[in-house]
Amino acid sequence: MRMTITQKILAKHSGKIFVEPGELIMAEVDLALANDITGPVAIEEFKKAGGRKVFDREKIALIPDHFAPNKDIKSAELCKALREFAKEQQIVHYYEVGRMGIEHALLPEQGIVLPGDLVIGADSHTCTYGALGAFSTGVGSTDLAFAMMTGKCWFKVPETIKFIYHGKPNPWVTGKDLILHTIGEIGVDGALYMSMEFTGEALSYLTVDERLTMANMAIEAGGKNGIMEPDEKTLEYIKNRAKRSYEIFVSDDNADYSQIIDYNVEDIQPKVALPHLPENVVNVEEAQNISIDQVVIGSCTNGRLEDMRVAAKVIKSHKVHPYVRLIVIPATQQVYQDMIKEGITEVFIQAGAVVSTPTCGPCLGGYMGILAKGERAIATTNRNFVGRMGHPESEVYLSSPAVAAASAIKGKITHPAEVTSNDI
């Protein structure tokens, strides 16, 4: 009857003592999330199915972030549909432009998701909150409509792959590099339908922001969720954020894993994922002469304060390459404000960057930095699919904020050690 952390959270939320991989369950959700793209579809479905009142107005989060501030008339209509539903249903966690942030950065930051929670979101990067020891996973709009009506969602209990990261990360190696390395090793379907449990002493060197980055990209290996057991850093992070009780779960010793994969992080160097899949991972050196037109530092993957601090350290006292656009997008209003307070915004602006209000924007090719035919960007985002940031013949390279910042200075993909001696 031994269970992994994922099994335990699923068992608890389906009123069972034990659940096993492959079992289909109907579980209660602590939070159901949607955005300006997926929310309107869910709301339409909710209404079509005769829904009048949501199951619990405190357990739904609606966040206009993808095309907000509204990029065009059609997006304005989507945001309006979300806003009107939030108003009508008195949704507690609705965040308007000016108070919002990218959903997966905002919810942990505001203490809305907590350890032990079961969270679903009509957005594939909902897996981010696993970094806090929650089970969270992306679903579709119909699932979300169903959850808004019933407070429930169906799941197949996943098998778990355990990833153990040994050793201490090298200079300039961040959570982003560890997860890119992992995806490079196992491939974009390497964890299809599975839970990815991240563990090992290397994680204790990572900030919570870096851990959120790792869990965020579990979906890029096909994973159902990415999860970590909470430690002191997690508890410290949530201490002043949690406004309700929560429960810490950990995996049993000798729980069943479908596979255990060990990495010695001392062998891992800063990484870049080449177009057009996140699994095309190489060391920065192998990509270092590739010229770029645009750099994006932001997104739910790497738009948090720690990311901005690292990028600013690299950029400081340098200028952005004359033919490169550096677009910096803090993921939340809080990050935006903290950047101003810490002088980070000024560092970017003086270097010749544009600093935007929080939005997903270019990450999904929405707006605020679309690529023309043949253009290349290096971005701290999570996907480099064909056409992801603009023209189908443009290219996206994925990296950490440090590598992205160094590349902005040189106009080509660059290892941060080349432009600064400041270790992070």
Next chain:
Amino acid sequence: MIFKGNVWVFGDNIDTDVIIPARYLNTTNPQELASHCMEDADPDFSAKVQEGDIIVAGSNFGCGSSREHAPIAIKSTGVSCVIASSFARIFYRNSINIGLSILECNDGIENISIGDELKIDTDKGTIRNVTTGKIFSARPFPDFIKGIINAGGLLNYGKGENVNV
């Protein structure tokens, strides 16, 4: 259910940005979404595809975003069924939830060619290539999922007594 139609072939890791690029996600209109379906892989797909046609693809079909717009776009082009050697998880559940038939088949479907005519029996999990005479078998749905499909999708299913499984 039984489907008969002609095949369109796509490769491995067909992601949701290929199925429906994010730049068109500022609408929820199914016909508008259909008109851009598969655009970044085959710009003329939506013009050429016929009612009842079948998509055959490799592994990890539908990886990427959770956008339900992806199966909606495919369904609205008139495609009757998608067969792939594996599906990304969220795409799989979205398709079931909105009633797009999908079959997972690892039985040598890479030998199916564009234009071949297929006859599919989703209950039995058989795929017959009428053009070549070959027969493939696909994994049938678990009962729980059949329940959702038979109820006409997840939301109808939710109205019944089934919520407490």
